[in-house]
Amino acid sequence: MVTQSLKETVVAAGEFYITTNTKEMIKALRVATSIVVVVFDPQTGLGGLAHMALPDSRMSNSGGDSGFKYVDIALPQFVNDLVSKNLVKAAAQVKIIGGSQLFNFGGGGGNILNIGTRNAITARTLLTREGLQVEKTETGGNKPRTVLLDMQTGYVQVYHPGENPRYL
Amino acid sequence: MASPEKLQDMMENLEKLSGIPSVALQVNQLLENPDTDAQDLAKIIMLDASLTAQILKICNSAEYGFSRKIGTISEAVSILGYKTLKRVIFTIISHSALNRPVEGYGLEKGALWQNALTCAVYAQHIAENLKFRDSEMVFVAALLRDIGKIAMESYLSGQAQSIEQEAFQQKCAFNEAEEHVLGLSHTEAGSHLATQWNLPSHLINVILYHHHPSKLPPNTSVEDQQVVAMVHLADCFTMMAGEGVGVDGLMYPLDHAVFQFLNLPPDSQQMEALYADLLDLKGKIQAMSQALSF
Numbered sequence: 001m002v003t004q005s006l007k008e009t010v011v012a013a014g015e016f017y018i019t020t021n022t023k024e025m026i027k028a029l030r031v032a033t034s035i036v037v038v039v040f041d042p043q044t045g046l047g048g049l050a051h052m053a054l055p056d057s058r059m060s061n062s063g064g065d066s067g068f069k070y071v072d073i074a075l076p077q078f079v080n081d082l083v084s085k086n087l088v089k090a091a092a093q094v095k096i097i098g099g100s101q102l103f104n105f106g107g108g109g110g111n112i113l114n115i116g117t118r119n120a121i122t123a124r125t126l127l128t129r130e131g132l133q134v135e136k137t138e139t140g141g142n143k144p145r146t147v148l149l150d151m152q153t154g155y156v157q158v159y160h161p162g163e164n165p166r167y168l
Numbered sequence: 169m170a171s172p173e174k175l176q177d178m179m180e181n182l183e184k185l186s187g188i189p190s191v192a193l194q195v196n197q198l199l200e201n202p203d204t205d206a207q208d209l210a211k212i213i214m215l216d217a218s219l220t221a222q223i224l225k226i227c228n229s230a231e232y233g234f235s236r237k238i239g240t241i242s243e244a245v246s247i248l249g250y251k252t253l254k255r256v257i258f259t260i261i262s263h264s265a266l267n268r269p270v271e272g273y274g275l276e277k278g279a280l281w282q283n284a285l286t287c288a289v290y291a292q293h294i295a296e297n298l299k300f301r302d303s304e305m306v307f308v309a310a311l312l313r314d315i316g317k318i319a320m321e322s323y324l325s326g327q328a329q330s331i332e333q334e335a336f337q338q339k340c341a342f343n344e345a346e347e348h349v350l351g352l353s354h355t356e357a358g359s360h361l362a363t364q365w366n367l368p369s370h371l372i373n374v375i376l377y378h379h380h381p382s383k384l385p386p387n388t389s390v391e392d393q394q395v396v397a398m399v400h401l402a403d404c405f406t407m408m409a410g411e412g413v414g415v416d417g418l419m420y421p422l423d424h425a426v427f428q429f430l431n432l433p434p435d436s437q438q439m440e441a442l443y444a445d446l447l448d449l450k451g452k453i454q455a456m457s458q459a460l461s462f
Binding site: 012013014029030031032033034053054059060061067069100101102103104105111112113114115116141142143144160161162163 | 271273274275328335339341404407408409410411412413414415417418419420421422424434435436437439440441442443444445447448450
């Protein structure tokens with residue numbers, strides 16, 4: 001039997017990707033304070049991964065950056081594109097991963113750069129608003145995570161640098 | 169603090185691994201002196217064929233966008249000027265030292281180099297925003313800040329978890345926990361190496377204090393404080409972006425002394441907007457990285 005190798009697609013911060021190719025592995029590498037939303041619909045075989053760096057586009061220097069690096073811009077568009085490809089919202093397995101933080105031992109003004117926490121909160125809020133139920137999350141902590149979505153099974157694996165992948 | 173024997177062992181390990189061209193270090197010393205003759209400089213660079221080829225390749229890359237081809241080192245020296253030439257040479261030095269697997273820190277080949285280049289580009293952008301007089305110097309400092317990780321990596325293997333636990337228990341940064349567990353941190357190892365290479369004091373300060381600018385000695389010049397502070401901020405943003413981040417993760421705090429050193433308000437919105445601008449430099453970083461793929 002000939003084993004067909006998996007196609008690997010890396011999704012960088014500020015990008016999202018959607019596919020139905022069962023021979024594909026979608027990855028986001030070293031997700032630190034960024035946030036990743038993974039959606040897999042077992043009914044249609046549709047899957048996608050959105051990788052976003054910042055919660056709120058209104059916080060940019062220009063006062064309204066439209067880039068997909070922002071959760072409030074990318075996530076509604078990501079869900080919209082999934083729906084246009086026939087996502088069954090009630091069946092969708094939705095996971096949120098990332099949102100790490102720099103160490104903060106309670107020093108003065110420690111909330112500066114709390115982007116990771118706000119990314120996670122914003123992603124969950126917007127997903128709920130879009131009518132998607134979040135099945136699992138792995139957020140917070142002080143380490144980056146690599147995230148893999150296997151399109152054949154819908155399984156999601158997560159790991160920190162120097163560690164072995166585990167299923168989420 | 170590590171015993172002298174352990175330190176010697178670590179430094180020999182680094183010398184063996186680094187593969188850093190001695191001509192590059194010689195040239196750096198000449199570049200420190202503004203009276204150095206350009207032709208003398210070109211002659212020394214040309215002693216090293218590989219360094220010569222790499223300098224010419226970078227000068228002719230899209231990053232610099234010169235309208236005509238630069239064919240000789242003499243031309244490169246006169247067109248680039250000493251500050252930019254120094255940045256180019258340190259980029260080559262760092263690439264040869266850092267573009268390797270650093271397994272102790274959980275980094276595959278290319279990750280530590282990507283981390284260094286990202287931090288350098290971020291730091292230079294911050295320096296330009298603040299109208300600092302020599303942003304190329306800040307680039308070089310950021311590029312070299314974690315050179316000590318190469319020396320430490322074999323000692324870190326199997327110890328990362330203990331160091332992490334120590335950091336959480338003692339509420340200290342990962343480099344401080346390295347010192348508690350291993351007797352030496354990557355910042356100390358890097359500063360020993362920089363001293364051996366006769367690098368200037370501001371680079372040694374950056375390597376030693378880039379995680380803790382508030383611990384700089386009180387007699388540090390204002391300019392050195394600012395360089396360390398800019399590299400610290402760039403380092404925090406590089407960790408947040410996850411670029412080439414290893415087992416030490418984001419286990420370093422933001423040192424609020426940087427706001428005082430740089431005369432910046434400790435303002436979340438301003439920092440977040442700056443981070444957004446830095447993320448947009450990704451294309452530039454990729455182009456620079458490609459220019460060094462030999």
